[in-house]
Amino acid sequence: MSKAVKWLICFLILVVLVPASLFLGSVDIPFEAFFGGGDELQNIIIRESRIPRTLAALGGGAGLALGGLFMQTLFRNPLAGPSVLGLTSGSSLAVGILTLGGGVLATSQFAVVSAAAIGSIAVLFVILAVAHRFANIASVLIVGRMLGFFTSAVVSLLQAYADEASLKTFVFWGFGSFSNIAFTQLPILLIPLAFIFLISPFFIKPLNHLLPGELHAKTMGVNVKSLQFSLVVATGIMVGVITAFCGPIAFIGLAAPHLARMLFSTPNHRTVMPATLILGGGLAVLCDLIARLPFSEYALPLNTVAAFMGAPVVVYLVFKGRKSRILT
Amino acid sequence: MIEAKELSVGYGSRVLVKDLDLLLPKGSVTAFIGSNGSGKSSLMRVLNGLQDPLSGKVSWNGRPISEFDRKEKANIAASLYSNFSRVEGFTVTELVALGRSNFTGFFGKLSDHDNEKIAEAIAIVGIASLKEKELTTLSDGEFRKAMLAKLLAQDTDILFLDEPTTHLDLPAALDFVQVLKTLALKGKTIVMSTHHLALAFKMADHILLLDGNGKAAFGNATKMMNHELLCGFLKTDKIRVENGNLLFDL
Numbered sequence: 001m002s003k004a005v006k007w008l009i010c011f012l013i014l015v016v017l018v019p020a021s022l023f024l025g026s027v028d029i030p031f032e033a034f035f036g037g038g039d040e041l042q043n044i045i046i047r048e049s050r051i052p053r054t055l056a057a058l059g060g061g062a063g064l065a066l067g068g069l070f071m072q073t074l075f076r077n078p079l080a081g082p083s084v085l086g087l088t089s090g091s092s093l094a095v096g097i098l099t100l101g102g103g104v105l106a107t108s109q110f111a112v113v114s115a116a117a118i119g120s121i122a123v124l125f126v127i128l129a130v131a132h133r134f135a136n137i138a139s140v141l142i143v144g145r146m147l148g149f150f151t152s153a154v155v156s157l158l159q160a161y162a163d164e165a166s167l168k169t170f171v172f173w174g175f176g177s178f179s180n181i182a183f184t185q186l187p188i189l190l191i192p193l194a195f196i197f198l199i200s201p202f203f204i205k206p207l208n209h210l211l212p213g214e215l216h217a218k219t220m221g222v223n224v225k226s227l228q229f230s231l232v233v234a235t236g237i238m239v240g241v242i243t244a245f246c247g248p249i250a251f252i253g254l255a256a257p258h259l260a261r262m263l264f265s266t267p268n269h270r271t272v273m274p275a276t277l278i279l280g281g282g283l284a285v286l287c288d289l290i291a292r293l294p295f296s297e298y299a300l301p302l303n304t305v306a307a308f309m310g311a312p313v314v315v316y317l318v319f320k321g322r323k324s325r326i327l328t
Numbered sequence: 329m330i331e332a333k334e335l336s337v338g339y340g341s342r343v344l345v346k347d348l349d350l351l352l353p354k355g356s357v358t359a360f361i362g363s364n365g366s367g368k369s370s371l372m373r374v375l376n377g378l379q380d381p382l383s384g385k386v387s388w389n390g391r392p393i394s395e396f397d398r399k400e401k402a403n404i405a406a407s408l409y410s411n412f413s414r415v416e417g418f419t420v421t422e423l424v425a426l427g428r429s430n431f432t433g434f435f436g437k438l439s440d441h442d443n444e445k446i447a448e449a450i451a452i453v454g455i456a457s458l459k460e461k462e463l464t465t466l467s468d469g470e471f472r473k474a475m476l477a478k479l480l481a482q483d484t485d486i487l488f489l490d491e492p493t494t495h496l497d498l499p500a501a502l503d504f505v506q507v508l509k510t511l512a513l514k515g516k517t518i519v520m521s522t523h524h525l526a527l528a529f530k531m532a533d534h535i536l537l538l539d540g541n542g543k544a545a546f547g548n549a550t551k552m553m554n555h556e557l558l559c560g561f562l563k564t565d566k567i568r569v570e571n572g573n574l575l576f577d578l
Contacts, residue, residue, distance in 0.1 A: 076413075205429050205436050211415040212426075218378055219409070220429060220482075221402030267417045270436050 013282040021054040024294035056178040057288040058281040060242045063193045065280020067235040068253030081254035086147035087120040087239040088248040093151035094119025099170040100158040120240030175301030176247035207269040251310025256280035335384030346542030357512045359528035360521040362538035368521035405486040406479035414463040420474045421459045427481030449480035469500025489520040537561040
């Protein structure tokens, strides 16, 4: 299969999934409604639900995927994802403290989003301090993992003593969803993501030089310390803002870079980076579409769908997809 | 040309090389010889500008190395270290193309001139038949040659090679060294570390012996082929020199 056909497949995935995401749901929206032919209810659904949801899934999925790609190359670990920095754990802890111990505040969506953002940013600062202090990037990975264990322990403790209503709020946040964002909030999510997507080509050449190892990158004139710092900050911002609005979303960030490497049979970031963005966005829209169970009144948790789809993909890649791995 | 003045190399209070003066002319081959831990790789990194010296100065082509920025260094010296990994999914051509990175634009798109340089580097090293092969399918010798082609595509005056013949069988090592000799004749300044005494004396113009305790001996290969010097620095009595040949008492 030629490279052009592979790119065509990527774009076709979006061309099919994005309109499907706009039209399908518990309420079907006819095509003409998008061009002013719908009734008032349909217009409200399009503006307040379908468009924000689809854009959040596209942007959020692409952001998580790009973060996953950054982390996999940076740590030279095919199982690294955007969550390795512990940012989602930070969000979980902050939202956990708010919802499980916050009483009246827990009912406010704004409070949940703010808590998630504060939790991510707090962890990001810890990670940056560690990255600045230690030369070895593995230290950042270890601190991220340990923060994850620590916050999980605190959240478990809070859950043990929480009342039923608070527990429900926290559990629902943990399911992950692209539907909690309002049209007016979209810029807060999409502007930081768009900024990082636009600057991401600057990382293509340095990331390629990291593939044979840090020392190789240094011999090619890459400022490795500054690159590591930039990638951690970029991933931190993306994961922080996505987790704040959409909850802790698993697997998409881990699986999309592997899918991109497997589809194009190369680890070259010049190809893999744009492919990861497209496939990450597409995968998130697909998971969201399945999660909302079109033609029914019910919905599935987003993370359940992502795990059902993502876990077999990752297992398949580990056993079969040799080209998707970045290490020998 | 590489010059070092009163160069000391080490880590903290451990001094591996002390007050070393070196002058490696353009087009010369220099081999660093010493036991494990004697400071060969550390000295190479310092001469390469990847590690700071404890004291002293290094200059390339008469200009202090501290005055070069990272990109300039990569345009003057290319390096091969033994811990460079084989990137799975990369072909030989893709690896060699990395050497052109500092000449390409923002997205790393290769020009016709870049592609010519890549093909030329692959041809000089003699691996044209391997150019579409994945790195993970290559033997150790083939991979080292692919890395050397990447260094050539980088189009630098100086090549730093840290133990490039380690793990290679004798034919592959001889082949590799032959290519290095050709490159030196074309004006490349080559600095390599090795444990392969016979190969080092066969190909190098200069030999640097290191004992790991600060002591070093530097001179042309003929002068350095000396029983006392070699046995003293390598801490063995099993090396003999007879009529300009190295012999081993076993």
